[in-house]
Amino acid sequence: MHALDRLEARLAQERALVVAFSGGADSALLAVAAHRVLGERALAVTAVSPSLPDRERRAAAAFARRHGVPHVEVRTDEAERPEYVANGADRCAHCKSALLDALAPLAALSGGAVALGTNLDDLGDHRPGQQAAAARGAIAPFVDAGLSKADVRAISAELGLETADKPAAACLASRVAYGEPVTPELLARIEAAEDALHDLGFGVCRVRVHGGGAVARIELPTDAFDAAHERRADIAAAVHAAGFTFCALDLDGFASGRMNVLLGMPAVQR
Incomplete structure (x- = not known):
């Protein structure tokens, strides 16, 4: 059976779905596929x-509008949870708990389930949030349908989705070294530095933070090193303007999940 057919067959088993929609490649496809199968019974x-x-x-909202997917936003409170702020190895579990706390009432109103865009490749990463979500009843249709990234x-x-080749874009908290507190102020500084790098033409980048928020490791x-040197x-100047004392370029290059090496795990090159 074709991969899309397998996915749609899995989605058709659900009465209704609330799709956790960040706007990345995974959640974008899940939102569109759920809408194709369930119509107004699917909410991103x-x-x-x-x-x-x-x-x-902004990109997530624009995507939903373009594709006619019903879409709302909710506020989550992970930044107010001490376990999340402490930024231990289980930070993602506390984030997912906050997410499910926000989405579960919407799913209950619709009589459906919360769906996440987890795919088979994600199962090998350090993702404690997956266990936290599954424990709260969230489903992973891509995994059930046997779909990889x-x-x-x-x-x-x-399907002609503009997210087909969109680079991975993990949450800003993933930029902070484990054990260093995650605060809204620090996340805002990271976002400002990455926005500046995007404006300078570096579409794929990460600003990783160490040293209590003093060191920005880019x-x-x-293949972007020559342009970065120029x-x-x-x-x-952009990194210093965002409030970082030191600005460093990581000669190992970009890799998703690089902070996981602090936990004795490999990063994931994607």
């Missing part, structure tokens, strides 16, 4: 908090 919901970049919030991108391209694809003064 974006969780708004200091960890969501405003550019991603490559499948998600292929189906998205087949990750770029290695614009090093502009990059440094």
Whole structure:
């Protein structure tokens, strides 16, 4: 059976769905596919908090409008939870708990389930949030349908979704070294620095933070190093303007989940 057919067959088993929709490639496909199958019984919901970049919030809303997907936003309170702020190895579990606390009432009203865009490739990462979500009854249709990240991108391209080749965009809290507090002020500084890098032409980038918020370690694809060298003064000025004392370029390049090396785990190159 074709991958899209498998996905739609899985979605058809649900009475209604509330899709956790960040606007990334995974959740965008899930929102569109759920709407194709369930119509108005599928609702895309974006969780708004200091960890969501405003550019991603705007992009998610614009995507939903373009594709006619019913969409709302909810506020989540993870930034007010001490366990999340402490930024231990289980930070994502506390974030997912806050997400499910916000989405569960909407799912209850519709008589449906909360659906996450987890795919098969995600199962090998350090993602304690997956266990927290599953414990609260959230479902993962991509996993149930046997879809990998490559499948998600292929189906998205087949459907003409502009997110088919969108780079991964993890939450801003993933930029903070484990054990260092996650605060709205620090997340705002990270967002400002990454926005500046985007404006300078570096569409794929991460500003990772160490040293109590003093050190900004920039990750770029290695093929962007020459451009970064040419614009090093502009990059440094932008990072300092965002409130960082030190600005460093990571010579290992960009990799998703780089902070996981602090937990003795490999990063994930995507």
